[in-house]
Every structure is written in structure tokens, then in C-alpha cells.
Amino acid sequence: MGKTKKDETLSSAQPFEFSKEFQNKLDSLNLSETVMDIKENGYAVVDAGESQNFNKELREVCVELSKETEGPARGYAASILLGRHPIFEKAILNPKLLALAEVMCGKGALLSQLIASIRPQGAQEIGLHADQNWFPAPFPVHNQLFTVCWALDDFTKEGGSTKVIPGSHKKRRHPLPDEILEQKGAIPIECSTGSLAMWDGSVWHSNYPRKAEGSRVVIHITFCRLALRPVENYDHLDEDWLKNKPSELSTLLGRDDFLGHKDFKKGGAGGETEKLFKTFTRARS
């Protein structure tokens, strides 16, 4: 009998099931332990492997670009970073980062968000949540969204680091109001400048209020699976085409939700919080 070629389109890789070739790649990048951590606890930390100078420049560029943001987020956020300075191409092509994105969101994962945040002394907690806010629970077995924080200052509890509930990703749902208040089992993710602190889309996390002096800078990098895009692109149907037409058409084309925003001057959700929460609600309906 001749060998039959395996049709890869007829099978799906299961979470944390890798080809030998990809496992070798993870081993060569020293990521096997990181992958085990994120599988077991829902989060992990690894050094990005970049120089101190690179991290220093990355921090400076983020602070500089945050001044171009307008409104309440000015000086505190810089969004849609790719293309705004060449350093972000190098950052986003970091081999560890790309390999981990493939682990968590599959081959061909998309960059969903590249935004820097600057948190000053006195910054408060944002509230416990799972990043898969765009998905109804129960979350799929396969992770859909992957967040990596590139620390450009040391992450400490006093400094307002990320707060995480290890293992909460196994519940595969959003936290309930009393769980958000209680935060049972929460611990800080503490790591040094130049680390990648990462978590899956299901783990419950927040941040500690910043008590330390000065500001901490971090780049939030989010990847998503490639599937949830419309097959056809309707960008050519502009506002003129939609004028005086039923609002359902605008909704069907994704023009009245938060996703796919293009204006870096808004600094992420800045000024559009209402739209953001409306989109979360719709996405879970």
C-alpha cells in the first residue's frame, strides 16, 4: 500500500498539541517551561531576550508617542503603534513573542492590538476580567485571544503590576460580580524590565493600584485567531453609501461597534468607553 498524504484540513490541532518541528522550535527558544506555565496557570513570564538599550528606547518612544494622543488619554496611552516608529516592527517580530502567539492562537494569528499604557502614581485598579470579553461563555477549549505585556519598567505589586488568579482560566467563563469583588486567590505578576508577562484569554486578572512614585510604561500586545473576520471585505462601501440607509446595514458592516478602530489619537478606548462596553455586551449576546 502506498503512503497516503495526511489531509491537514480534516484535522484540528488540540490545545498545546504541537508538531515535532514546532516543539523543537519551542525548545530552541527555551519556551517549553513558559508554555507549561501558561497551560497550567493561565499566565507565564519570560524574558524577551532584548538588550537594555532596546527596552530603554522602546520606553522612550512610547512616552513620546503618548503625547500625540488627544483627550483624557493624552500622555497615558499610545495606540495603533505598528508603523508609527520602526522599533515596533522589531518588537513585534521578537521570535519568542511570535512562537508564543502561535501556541496560543494558532499559525497565522493576527495582531489585534499594540498599545502602550503609562500608569502614574495613584492609578487605580481596572477591575477583574478575562480578556476574551468579545466572546460569550463558555469559552471554547481553544484559546481565542492572547495578551502579552512587554514590561518597560519593573512589575511590582507596589508599582501597580498585573494581578492574576492562577488557574481561573479553567473555568472558561467571565467572573461574576461577587467574584470580581472578592478576587479570591489573586497574586501579583512581578517581573523585571524587558520581561514578557502573558496570559490567555480566559484567565481572570486585573492590576494593583500604583503606589510607587513616577510612572510605569508597558506595551500591551494582543493576538487573535485568524478566523473571526468576514470572508468579504466591504471597506469600499463608505459613509456616503451608508447615508440615509437603515442602521442595520452599518451594524452588519461593523461600522458602529468598537472593533477595528483606526484613530490613534483616541488612544485605545479613550473617549469611547461607552462604545466599548456596548460592543462587549453585544458580543456576548
Ligand SMILES: [Fe+2]
Ligand atoms: Fe485584560
